[in-house]
Amino acid sequence: MTARRGTSAAGRRARAVGAVALLSVTLAACSVEVVQDDPEGSDAGTSDGDTAGGDPTSQGIEAADDTAPPRRTVGRDDAGAAMLDRATLGSRATQHLTCDGGDLRVENAAVAVVVGDACGTLTVDGAGALVVAGDVERLAVSASSVRVVVASVSSVDLDAADVRVAWEDGDPAVRDGGAGNAYGPVGTVELGLPEPGVPDPGTDPAAGGAGTAGSDR
Numbered sequence: 001m002t003a004r005r006g007t008s009a010a011g012r013r014a015r016a017v018g019a020v021a022l023l024s025v026t027l028a029a030c031s032v033e034v035v036q037d038d039p040e041g042s043d044a045g046t047s048d049g050d051t052a053g054g055d056p057t058s059q060g061i062e063a064a065d066d067t068a069p070p071r072r073t074v075g076r077d078d079a080g081a082a083m084l085d086r087a088t089l090g091s092r093a094t095q096h097l098t099c100d101g102g103d104l105r106v107e108n109a110a111v112a113v114v115v116g117d118a119c120g121t122l123t124v125d126g127a128g129a130l131v132v133a134g135d136v137e138r139l140a141v142s143a144s145s146v147r148v149v150v151a152s153v154s155s156v157d158l159d160a161a162d163v164r165v166a167w168e169d170g171d172p173a174v175r176d177g178g179a180g181n182a183y184g185p186v187g188t189v190e191l192g193l194p195e196p197g198v199p200d201p202g203t204d205p206a207a208g209g210a211g212t213a214g215s216d217r
C-alpha cells in the first residue's frame with residue numbers, strides 16, 4: 001500500500017510539472033504574438049499614412065518648383081501683350097542703315113529702321129520711329145512715341161513722351177526727362193503699339209509716307 005501511494009504521488013507530481021511546462025510554453029507563444037502584432041501594426045499604419053498623405057516625392061511625384069521662371073511665348077508676356085524686342089521691331093523694318101563707326105541721326109517720322117553696326121551716338125528725332133540697333137555708346141531720343149531696341153547701350157537720354165527703350169545687355173545710366181516713358185532689359189518692356197494691320201486710333205491714315213532717315217557722321 002505504501003509503495004503504491006508513493007508511485008501515485010510521484011506520477012501526480014510529474015503530470016503537474018508537465019502541465020506547468022505546457023502552460024508556460026503556451027503563454028510565451030501568446031506573449032510573443034501580442035508583441036509582434038501591436039508595435040509593428042502601429043508602425044506599419046503610421047508608415048502607410050505618411051506615404052499616402054505626406055511627402056509626395058515618396059510616391060515618385062516631383063514637387064513644384066516655385067522658383068522656376070514662368071514660360072513665355074516669344075515676343076509676349078504672360079497676359080499676351082506684345083513685348084518690345086528685336087524680332088518684333090525688326091519684322092516691321094523697311095530700311096537698313098549703318099553708322100560706319102560714327103554717329104547716326106534718325107530724324108524722319110514713323111520710319112522703321114535696322115542699324116546694322118555699332119554706333120557712337122544714336123539720335124532719334126522722328127516721332128513714331130521704330131529703331132533696332134547694335135551696340136550703342138549713347139542713345140538720345142527727343143521725339144514722342146519712339147520705340148528702340150539695342151544690343152547694348154552705355155547711356156540713355158529721353159526728352160520726349162511715350163518713349164520705350166529695351167536693351168539686350170548691360171545696365172545703362174538713364175536720364176528720363178519726359179512723361180509716360182518705359183525702359184529696361186528686353187522682356188520687361190511692353191511694345192505699346194497696335195498689331196501690324198490694325199490702325200492706330202492716334203494716327204492719321206492720310207499723313208502720307210514715312211520718309212527717310214538722316215545721318216550725322
